[in-house]
Amino acid sequence: MLNPHHYKTYVGPFARWDEVREVIPRFLIETCGLQPHHRLVDIGCGTLRIGRPLINYLNRAHYTGLEASAEALAIGRCKELPRDLEATKAPLFLVNSDFDLAGVQRGFDFALAHEVFIHCGHAQLAQCAAQLVTADFRGTFILTIRIGAQDIETGRPHYDHASHEAVTYRRETLDSALDPWAIEEVHDCQLKDVADEATRRMIVCRRQD
Ligand SMILES: C[S@@+](CC[C@H](N)C(=O)[O-])C[C@H]1O[C@@H](n2cnc3c(N)ncnc32)[C@H](O)[C@@H]1O
Numbered sequence: 504m505l506n507p508h509h510y511k512t513y514v515g516p517f518a519r520w521d522e523v524r525e526v527i528p529r530f531l532i533e534t535c536g537l538q539p540h541h542r543l544v545d546i547g548c549g550t551l552r553i554g555r556p557l558i559n560y561l562n563r564a565h566y567t568g569l570e571a572s573a574e575a576l577a578i579g580r581c582k583e584l585p586r587d588l589e590a591t592k593a594p595l596f597l598v599n600s601d602f603d604l605a606g607v608q609r610g611f612d613f614a615l616a617h618e619v620f621i622h623c624g625h626a627q628l629a630q631c632a633a634q635l636v637t638a639d640f641r642g643t644f645i646l647t648i649r650i651g652a653q654d655i656e657t658g659r660p661h662y663d664h665a666s667h668e669a670v671t672y673r674r675e676t677l678d679s680a681l682d683p684w685a686i687e688e689v690h691d692c693q694l695k696d697v698a699d700e701a702t703r704r705m706i707v708c709r710r711q712d
Contacts, residue, residue: 510578514549515618522694527617528556530692535643535707541612544569544640546602546631547619547662550579554594558584564593567607571600571662600661602627602634609639616646617705621670624657629680636683644684644708650674684708 505513511520531537539562548554548568558566570576576596580589595607614635620628635644649655655671678685688707 505572505574505578507578507582510550510575510582511552513572513575513578514552519694520552523617524552524556526692526694527553527615528560530690530705531557531613531615531645532560534690535613535645537613539565541565542608542610543567543613543615544604544607544611546614546616547571548576548579548596550575551583552579553615553617554579555583558588558592558594561592563591564595566592567595567597567604567611569597569599569602569604571598573598602631604634604638604640611638611640612642614640614642614644616644618647619662621647621649622657623662623670624659625654625670625672625676625680627662628677629682632681632684641710644681644710645705646708647704648672648677648706650677650704681708683710683712685711 511517537543539560541561542565543557543561544567545554545557546569548570551568554566554568568576576598597607616631649669649671651671652673653671654673654676655669657670685708686706687709690705690707692703692705694703
């Protein structure tokens, strides 16, 4: 069970909460061209570390948060989303671990998966890419990925936040899991206190078919 007093640590070290919250939305806006009229799905939105500023920035009903843990999302909404902001911005939330976007309006411009696929297995990234195709997503897919000389897999079919294996992709494995998206750019988000270079690295992908 998640301790509501420690909900920030569900998504990473407490010390990084404020910096990630500031740096990632800025990266999306200044580098990736996110504007208020765009629609964005925040895959693995967790306790709304990034969701909160994005909900604030985007137009009403243009933010969708997708999260596997109903509990993490509920605590995030309770702690991070003031009722008046939720009423004004009407964010949409989905709870499932299959990356299933059925039931929400199509036409997303951006899909963000921040620090999700550095913990999930390779098959889950392929599943996510396939679900984005099913949802007819043709926008920009931005995700944190650890790229290395060896494939390193998690032994688990589903994410377990208590066990952060260093899931890593060889470039060939990554290209195959992402298909039909291809990496167009790799950015170092310049997060200060991050020893693991991979968690600073965001890849920007666009659909090739
Ligand atoms: C390290 S946290 C990052 C949360 C958020 N993106 C952020 O940066 O603050 C990873 C999140 O991905 C969620 N997650 C893992 N597997 C998932 C899946 N299959 N579908 C949806 N969410 C998933 C976890 O529950 C967790 O909230």
